[in-house]
Amino acid sequence: MIINVSTLLSEPLGSNRDYHPVGELVSVPDSGFERTVSADLHLIRSPRGVLVSARVDYDVDADCARCARPIALALVVSFDEEYVHVEDPGATARGRSVDADDFLIDEHRHLDLSEAVRQYEASALPLHPLCRPDCRGLCPTCGADLNEAECACRAGRIDERWGALGILAEQLRTTEDRHGSPEA
Ligand SMILES: [Zn+2]
Structure with missing residues (x-):
């Protein structure tokens, strides 16, 4: 110029x-x-x-x-x-x-x-330019673009969490059976 x-x-x-x-x-x-x-x-x-x-x-x-x-x-x-x-x-x-x-x-x-x-x-120039302020980045394990979809390993982690909840639910059921239902 x-x-x-x-x-x-x-x-x-x-x-x-x-x-x-x-x-x-x-x-x-x-x-x-x-x-x-x-x-x-x-x-x-x-x-x-x-x-x-x-x-x-x-x-x-x-x-x-x-x-x-x-x-x-x-x-x-x-x-x-x-x-x-x-x-x-x-x-x-x-x-x-x-x-x-x-x-x-x-x-x-x-x-x-x-x-x-x-x-x-x-x-x-910004040190960390972002495509959008809430960019979710890449999965550190599999490299999938988390803006596109949940990757397989994320989904796996969620299943594990549901698994833990399942065990908890099972324990609660067992406890309830042992004490029986409260009288009406
Ligand atoms: Zn981005």
């Missing part, structure tokens, strides 16, 4: 713009990172370049942490970053150096949000 900030750079500090790109490609080819996103962007002319406040929405492919089903995860990636205009003497004046991890405005006065989206995505 590349934005031409040529006009904004020629305006006074504090000048600003809002952009709402929809269905734009964000791409960092070196990292194999490619997303189609929509965004709310607020750009402000800052002393060193342009301050970007971004809220970026998109879906990523993930696997449910419980049942391993593939899911489309809706992400919101938010960040505030200053993009430094290295060709502006003001950006590097008064001892302010450009760090290796600074985001830069290129020589065409374009800024590219792709790398920032890639970096901030890591903190937006």
Whole structure:
């Protein structure tokens, strides 16, 4: 997602713009990172370049942490970053150096949000994505998807429980026989 900030750079500090790109490609080819996103962007002319406040929405492919089903995860990636205009003497004046991890405005006065989206995505991803909040996961014994049906080993466990109840019922019956029924 590349934005031409040529006009904004020629305006006074504090000048600003809002952009709402929809269905734009964000791409960092070196990292194999490619997303189609929509965004709310607020750009402000800052002393060193342009301050970007971004809220970026998109879906990523993930696997449910419980049942391993593939899911489309809706992400919101938010960040505030200053993009430094290295060709502006003001950006590097008064001892302010450009760090290796600074985001830069290129020589065409374009800024590219792709790398920032890639970096901030890591903190937006949930540790345990779920296909739905009450996903029942897989049976630890047989691996059956418990969202689909009870698996055979679960059913077996239920039978055992009924078995225990059966024994209890038998004991109660025996006790009753021994004491006989209460007189009417
Ligand atoms: Zn699931």
